Amino acid sequence: MGKDIYGIFVAGGRGVRMGGDVPKQFLEVGGKTVLQRTIESFTEAIPGIKVITVLPESGIETWKQICEKYSFDCPQRIVKGGFTRFHSVRNALEHVPDGALVMIQDGVRPFCSRDLLRRLLDALEEHRAVCPCTPVTDSLKSTDHALPDPDRSKLVAVQTPQCFRSEDIREAYRQAYDTAFTDDASVAAKKGIPVTLIQGDRYNIKITTPEDLELARLLTGR
Numbered sequence: 001m002g003k004d005i006y007g008i009f010v011a012g013g014r015g016v017r018m019g020g021d022v023p024k025q026f027l028e029v030g031g032k033t034v035l036q037r038t039i040e041s042f043t044e045a046i047p048g049i050k051v052i053t054v055l056p057e058s059g060i061e062t063w064k065q066i067c068e069k070y071s072f073d074c075p076q077r078i079v080k081g082g083f084t085r086f087h088s089v090r091n092a093l094e095h096v097p098d099g100a101l102v103m104i105q106d107g108v109r110p111f112c113s114r115d116l117l118r119r120l121l122d123a124l125e126e127h128r129a130v131c132p133c134t135p136v137t138d139s140l141k142s143t144d145h146a147l148p149d150p151d152r153s154k155l156v157a158v159q160t161p162q163c164f165r166s167e168d169i170r171e172a173y174r175q176a177y178d179t180a181f182t183d184d185a186s187v188a189a190k191k192g193i194p195v196t197l198i199q200g201d202r203y204n205i206k207i208t209t210p211e212d213l214e215l216a217r218l219l220t221g222r
Helices: 034-043 057-069 085-093 114-124 166-172 184-190 210-220
Strands: 005-010 050-055 076-080 101-106 129-135 156-158 162-165 196-199
Touching (some): 005 034, 005 085, 034 050, 034 057, 034 101, 057 076, 085 184, 101 114, 114 196, 162 166, 162 184
Parallel strands (some): 005 050, 129 196
Antiparallel strands (some): 101 162
């Protein structure tokens, strides 16, 4: 494409659902922290990608120490997270110029494949915004007995990285915060930016619970 590619790695949360004293992005999986694995999956697949790491203020010094401990010398800009994920991403986008491509990734998705990243960038050549997703395979039930059960054939599970042209997503994040914003695609959609869905990857899991962490360690064999 000839455009600079920016990877925004959002690790501004504190991992309440995981429990324990260590934020989930700093937990170790297969001899590396989750966040390091997440970033490396991009830097190894996309040479020259410009890395922006978003962390809670309380975790910035810890992350610097981790990078030194694990000899993780990836050039990166570290940005302080905001009150919500929306505000964290908006903080990061202040460091992205127009005319670039942006891939916004959860900092706790350490198994994003080269194939998925390539397909996302290929799709971004034709579309303004691209989001990976996987089909819902479980049967679904509504907890509200007055409503019919959802039709799973019309549902997908949305993943990250969600990818945009920088001028689009920067403009979208100038909107006022809305509690309906669940991810970057929802922010873009409210601004009128069409979001194209492509096939995601089952292994591109998000580590949120202790069970997710156990699965991640099984996938790495450690």
